[in-house]
Structure formats: structure tokens, C-alpha cells
Amino acid sequence: MSISDAQLQKMATYIRSYILRTAEMHGHRNAFFRANARWTHTLNTAQNLKLILEGENAPADVRDVTEVAALFHDIDHYTVQHEYHAARGAETATRFLTKEGYDPAFVKRVAKCVREHDRDLDDNIPIDKQVAELVATLDLECRMVMDADTLDKIGVSNILQAVMSMSSADKRQVVDAARELTSGWPLQRAKLWKALLTTETGKRLGEERFAFYETFLKQVEVEIVMHDPYTEVTSMQEVAPLSST
Numbered sequence: 001m002s003i004s005d006a007q008l009q010k011m012a013t014y015i016r017s018y019i020l021r022t023a024e025m026h027g028h029r030n031a032f033f034r035a036n037a038r039w040t041h042t043l044n045t046a047q048n049l050k051l052i053l054e055g056e057n058a059p060a061d062v063r064d065v066t067e068v069a070a071l072f073h074d075i076d077h078y079t080v081q082h083e084y085h086a087a088r089g090a091e092t093a094t095r096f097l098t099k100e101g102y103d104p105a106f107v108k109r110v111a112k113c114v115r116e117h118d119r120d121l122d123d124n125i126p127i128d129k130q131v132a133e134l135v136a137t138l139d140l141e142c143r144m145v146m147d148a149d150t151l152d153k154i155g156v157s158n159i160l161q162a163v164m165s166m167s168s169a170d171k172r173q174v175v176d177a178a179r180e181l182t183s184g185w186p187l188q189r190a191k192l193w194k195a196l197l198t199t200e201t202g203k204r205l206g207e208e209r210f211a212f213y214e215t216f217l218k219q220v221e222v223e224i225v226m227h228d229p230y231t232e233v234t235s236m237q238e239v240a241p242l243s244s245t
């Protein structure tokens with residue numbers, strides 16, 4: 001079986017409108033904006049997946065399963081609490097694909113990848129142990145979808161996300177963004193995501209994106225003056241008149 005572009009288009013239309021409708025229904029603020037951001041993340045995930053499939057030389061059946069799973073993976077982002085979104089998404093994908101007449105074995109594989117894409121980390125267990133457990137217990141095809149999702153949280157996406165998620169962005173200046181970005185937490189978060197990658201291609205891409213992130217932050221420090229060496233002007237009254245005449 002091979003999934004056609006027309007089939008993918010039908011799924012994409014369904015998923016996109018489902019995300020939009022549920023974001024609105026569940027009363028999320030800026031529902032339209034958020035739903036579109038989620039869709040962009042979905043597209044990035046699908047694109048990352050293609051790179052992984054190439055790198056891992058995946059067979060046609062794995063391509064079909066994972067490409068569909070990548071599209072569905074966050075469909076229920078707005079319908080339930082975050083910890084349940086993967087399980088609920090698997091149910092929604094199953095319902096849609098079954099109704100559309102897809103082979104039950106195929107539907108089952110897609111549902112598994114959607115259900116397993118989001119794992120809760122246990123703070124009490126070392127991360128490498130949890131990752132080893134993941135590699136030992138989860139199919140490669142599902143780990144490909146997981147990595148594709150995770151890669152969207154490292155590198156350029158992470159940088160843009162970190163800048164945009166700062167509160168009251170309209171009052172922020174470049175120097176505030178520079179300070180926040182170089183404060184440590186965005187890179188720390190990217191490093192954590194990188195540690196969760198388990199496929200060979202995912203890990204390679206993660207290293208590349210993380211290295212870019214580090215280089216970018218170093219360049220921020222080179223180009224942006226974050227500490228003013230002069231005494232601050234605290235009010236407009238202190239601003240010297242332009243001319244003394």
C-alpha cells in the first residue's frame with residue numbers, strides 16, 4: 001500500500017480543521033493563532049520525519065505509517081490535558097482512518113506511533129537510562145516519529161519559540177531577547193531534548209542543530225551589547241536639550 005498525495009491532503013484538511021475547531025471550542029485564548037502555530041509544528045515534524053526516513057533508508061511501509069502518524073501526532077493537543085493528548089490523538093486517528101477504509105493493521109501501527117510519541121520523563125531516573133529503556137521497548141518506526149517531533153524543539157525552532165514566548169513581546173527590545181536567549185535556560189532545554197533522540201539520523205540532526213544554536217548564542221554575545229557601560233538615564237527630564245541656545 002502506498003499513501004497518495006490526495007489521501008495525505010484529505011488527512012491534512014481534516015487534522016488542520018480539527019485542531020482549529022477544538023482550540024476554539026475549548027476556549028483557548030488566541031485560538032486561531034495557536035492552532036496555526038500547532039499546524040506549523042506539525043508540518044515541521046513531517047518534514048523532519050522525511051529527513052529521518054531518508055537517513056535510515058526506511059522501507060515503503062514504514063514511510064506510510066510514520067508520515068500519517070506525524071500528521072496526526074498532535075491532533076488532540078487542545079481537547080485534553082497535555083499528558084493525555086497522545087492517547088486521545090491515537091483514538092482520533094483510528095476513528096478517521098478506519099472510517100476512510102484503511103487496513104486495520106496499518107491503522108494500528110499509526111495509532112501506536114501517535115500514542116507513544118509523547119513520553120513523560122521521570123525526574124528520579126537518569127535520562128540515559130530512560131532513553132535506553134525507550135530504545136529497547138519501542139519500535140524504530142515510532143521512535144522516528146518521536147525524533148521528528150523532538151527535532152522541532154532544537155535549533156532554529158527553539159530560538160524563535162524562545163523569543164516569541166517572552167511575555168509582552170511588544171515591550172521587549174532586542175537586548176531583552178538577547179539577554180533571555182543567553183540566560184541559559186533555552187539552551188538547557190534544547191540540550192535536554194537532544195538527549196531524548198534515539199535514531200541515528202535523529203541524533204545526527206540533533207547534534208547539528210544544537211551546534212548551530214550554540215554558535216548563534218555566541219554570536220549574540222559578540223554582536224549585542226548587553227551591559228551598558230555608561231550611567232543610565234532614568235527619566236526624560238534628564239535628557240539634555242539638543243541645543244543650548
Ligand SMILES: [Fe+2]
Pocket residue numbers: 073074085086117118
Ligand atoms: Fe505531542
Ligand SMILES: [Fe+2]
Pocket residue numbers: 041045073074149
Ligand atoms: Fe508535537
